[in-house]
Amino acid sequence: MTLHIGANPIGSHSPVYVIAEIGLNHNGDVALAKELIDVAADAGAQAVKFQKRTPAISTPEHMKDVLRSTPWGEMTYLDYRYRVEFNREQYVEIGDHATLRGLDWFASPWDEPSVDFLEDLRVCAYKVASASVTDDALLRRIEATGKPVLLSTGMSTTEQIDRAVSLLDPSTLAVLHATSTYPLPPEEANLRMIPALAERYPGIPIGYSGHERGLQISLAAVALGACIVERHITLDRAMWGSDHAASLEPHGFSTLVRDIRILEEALGDGVKRVFPGELAPLAKLRRVDA
Secondary structure (H helix, E strand, O other), X not given: OOEEEOOEEEOOOOOOEEEEEEEOOOOOOHHHHHHHHHHHHHHOOOEEEEEEOOHXXXXXXXXOOOEEEEOOEEEEHHHHHHHOOOOHHHHHHHHXXXXXXXXXXXXXXXXXXXXXXXXXXOOOOEEEOHHHOOOHHHHHHHHOOOOOEEEEOOOOOXXXXXXXXXXXXXXXXXXXXXXXOOOEOHHHOOOOHHHHHHHHOOOOOEEEEEOEOOOHHHHHHHHOOOOEEEEEEOOOOOOOOOOHHHOEOHHHHHHHHHHHHHXXXXXXXXXXXXXXXXXXXXHHHOOOOO
16 A cells, blocks of 8 residues: 555656755744745645644743743743644644645644644644654554654664554555754765665665755665655744754755755666667667677
């Protein structure tokens, strides 16, 4: 059975499924979120992704009272988390905007109540953030929805990934190679994990979630077999916020999608043939016929 997210088939014989990770780069501003959705749609992506938290549950205890300087003044980390969360009405507004722009939209829930919140909004899929790979209760709650699941694998051991995969239905699962360094240096990309994951989890689509600067590593991921590519997007990498520096600006993201489409066409099917464009050089240059 082919995995589908929305109307999009996912796999090696389908177009690469490109996800624009908006995450928290909207900085709690619905208008900014809509602008980023437009960036994704104009570039030709298939989906946009957000993050959903219940801050009182998902914020680590040792971080809650840590003070942070923000554009809204100094506040605790917990208060900051509340400040950038969208409520139901805001999610309806941005979700409708994504749908009208022809995009799938979904989110990474960081706690079980956030799964219930997103189920109420009828998201088409779920992304498991790398930080949540070891949260068995969250994985089981996501699995119970029956929706497609994209499992990111950053900051995780092989044994931890194996356990997470064992808790999820392989027929609705895709596994994304990731390294959770922001921004990602090339020496930590470890792209050979893409074919390694494909060998370890046969039949499960393998993708790539990138946090690097530039495009080369994401394009190499496609060449190595990634059938999903997720990248953070922003209007300006200099904006305030933890993920902007590891994000692509509109022109860069548009170029990435364009180059992915060229690359997947160039990869072909692996069947050797004489192409039409070779016939004239063949007639001109080959001296001895087989």
